[in-house]
Structures are given as C-alpha cells and as structure tokens.
Amino acid sequence: MRIPSSHHNRRRDDGTAMTSMIDVVFLLLIFFVCASVGQVHENLLPTKLSGGSVTAAEVAATERPLGEAWVRLIGPGDGTSGIRVEVEGRTFAGPERYRELAQFLGSLAAAAPDLPVILDIDPEVPLGEALAAYDAARVADFDAIHFAIDITKPDRRSGSAARR
Amino acid sequence: MKVPARIREQGISLNLTPLIDIVFLLVIFFLVASHVARTESTEPVDLPVATRGENQAMSSPDRLVVTVTADHLLHVAGRVVTLDAIRSVLDATREDAMGSFEVRIRGDRLVPFHVVEPLMIACAEAGVTRVGYAVLPH
Numbered sequence: 001m002r003i004p005s006s007h008h009n010r011r012r013d014d015g016t017a018m019t020s021m022i023d024v025v026f027l028l029l030i031f032f033v034c035a036s037v038g039q040v041h042e043n044l045l046p047t048k049l050s051g052g053s054v055t056a057a058e059v060a061a062t063e064r065p066l067g068e069a070w071v072r073l074i075g076p077g078d079g080t081s082g083i084r085v086e087v088e089g090r091t092f093a094g095p096e097r098y099r100e101l102a103q104f105l106g107s108l109a110a111a112a113p114d115l116p117v118i119l120d121i122d123p124e125v126p127l128g129e130a131l132a133a134y135d136a137a138r139v140a141d142f143d144a145i146h147f148a149i150d151i152t153k154p155d156r157r158s159g160s161a162a163r164r
Numbered sequence: 165m166k167v168p169a170r171i172r173e174q175g176i177s178l179n180l181t182p183l184i185d186i187v188f189l190l191v192i193f194f195l196v197a198s199h200v201a202r203t204e205s206t207e208p209v210d211l212p213v214a215t216r217g218e219n220q221a222m223s224s225p226d227r228l229v230v231t232v233t234a235d236h237l238l239h240v241a242g243r244v245v246t247l248d249a250i251r252s253v254l255d256a257t258r259e260d261a262m263g264s265f266e267v268r269i270r271g272d273r274l275v276p277f278h279v280v281e282p283l284m285i286a287c288a289e290a291g292v293t294r295v296g297y298a299v300l301p302h
Binding site: 028031043045047048121124125131132134139147 | 268
C-alpha cells in the first residue's frame with residue numbers, strides 16, 4: 001500500500017502559490033499595458049528663471065546695451081503674413097527660419113559663448129514659435145537665454161523688464 | 165501496516181491571509197495610480213516641437229503641471245483655474261521646498277505668447293526658478 005508523503009503535498013502547494021502569483025503579475029501587466037495605450041512621450045524644455053527678479057532694471061528699447069544678442073519675434077501683421085525673426089540686423093522669415101537662426105546664433109556663440117541671448121517675443125506670436133526660437137538658442141549652445149517682458153502691458157504687476 | 169491519517173484529518177484548508185494581502189496591495193496600488201493620473205491629468209494639447217527637449221524622468225517629482233489649451237484656458241489637475249489661483253498655489257509652496265519645486269507648462273503650440281507670459285511672471289515672482297515646457301521630440 002502506498003503511503004502519501006509530505007514531500008508530494010509540499011510540491012502541490014508550491015504549484016498553487018505560483019499560479020496566484022502569475023495571475024497577479026498578468027493583472028499588473030494588463031493594467032500597465034492599458035494605462036500606457038495612447039500615451040505620447042513628452043520631453044521637457046527647461047528654462048531657468050531668475051526668481052524674484054521681475055522688478056529688474058528697466059531696459060529702454062532704443063538703448064539696447066552692447067554685449068547682448070536680442071532676438072525679436074515679430075508676429076503676423078503690418079503687411080506680413082508669417083512670423084519674422086530679427087537678430088542683429090538680420091531677418092529670417094522663410095520656412096527654415098529657425099534652422100537659419102540656429103546657424104547664425106551658432107556663429108555668434110562660437111565667437112562669444114557667454115553672450116546672453118534675450119528673446120523679445122510679440123504677444124501674438126504662438127507659443128510654438130517662441131519655443132522654436134528658444135530651442136534654436138539652446139542648439140547654438142548659449143549659456144544664458146532670457147525672455148524680455150513688455151512693461152507697457154497693463155497686467156504686468158512689476159512694471160519692469162524681467163530676465164528669465 | 166498502519167497508514168497515517170494525518171492528511172485526511174486536516175481536510176482542505178484555505179489560507180486567506182496572502183490573498184487578502186495581495187488584494188489590499190492591489191487596491192492601494194490602483195488608488196495611488198488613479199490619484200497620480202488625476203493630478204497629472206493631461207488635457208489634449210498640440211505640443212510644440214523642440215530638438216533640445218530633455219527626458220522627463222530627469223525632472224523633479226515635486227512639480228505643478230499647468231496645461232494651457234488652445235482656448236487660452238489654464239488647467240491644473242483637470243480643472244480650469246485662474247492665474248490668481250496658480251499664484252496662490254505658488255505662494256503656498258514658497259514655504260516648502262521651493263528650491264526643488266518645478267512648474268511644467270504644457271501649452272498648445274498655437275496659444276499666443278501673451279497667455280503664457282503671465283504664468284512665467286507669476287513663477288518668477290513666487291521664486292520658482294525651475295520652469296519647463298512640455299515639448300515633443302523633433
């Protein structure tokens with residue numbers, strides 16, 4: 001007569017525990033797969049603000065100091081249909097304007113990498129265009145990239161130029 | 165020969181403790197996951213494209229995600245908020261670890277810059293120096 005041993009019982013219990021674990025693992029796997037469906041991978045374009053310096057020194061538009069590269073984004077209007085980029089007397093307006101801007105800024109950065117770049121963006125310029133100009137300045141490997149604020153706007157609480 | 169009747173005496177026993185442990189673990193996990201998904205609710209926006217975007221895994225976990233939709237509305241955690249509400253949140257965070265706090269702006273690429281500009285000013289006024297824009301890789 002065969003006597004049941006405890007060894008066989010132990011093997012049967014181990015198999016039962018493994019089945020539960022596989023169930024849970026598959027449940028988690030299905031959850032993560034369902035949660036990740038439709039998710040678009042987003043990157044982050046970081047900016048370094050100068051905290052609390054919103055009330056920094058006011059800079060007159062007609063007296064731009066030397067040693068700064070002002071990049072101006074001009075929105076559609078005044079007879080033009082697209083976005084124009086003006087920097088150091090040059091204008092980029094074609095479909096490849098940001099690639100050309102990056103090349104031009106790259107030549108500036110090669111000569112003076114510490115030169116601060118200030119983005120002067122018209123209010124009606126779309127955010128995508130503004131970030132494209134910011135991205136072009138980052139591609140050119142400038143260290144300091146700032147945004148200019150129009151102090152004449154009524155909703156400005158500080159009333160002066162800001163460096164970001 | 166005497167056959168030990170030990171197994172038959174025990175009968176079928178079901179240990180519910182691991183089952184309850186796992187069920188509670190799953191409940192907590194789904195609760196936390198849904199909470200995170202709700203606080204980082206991502207309204208559909210057409211994000212700008214950039215070549216120098218960084219991986220989001222490098223960013224701070226202590227952050228405020230502000231979504232600016234194409235209709236010029238500000239969204240935080242799935243709710244439409246005003247700029248003053250965001251200012252109050254930033255001011256409340258000022259006492260906390262402001263150095264590691266980060267504001268992430270998910271703006272539609274067609275939103276005019278004057279919609280986003282006050283948000284950046286509010287961050288600067290509140291002392292938040294880490295601001296990032298969500299972009300799509302080029």
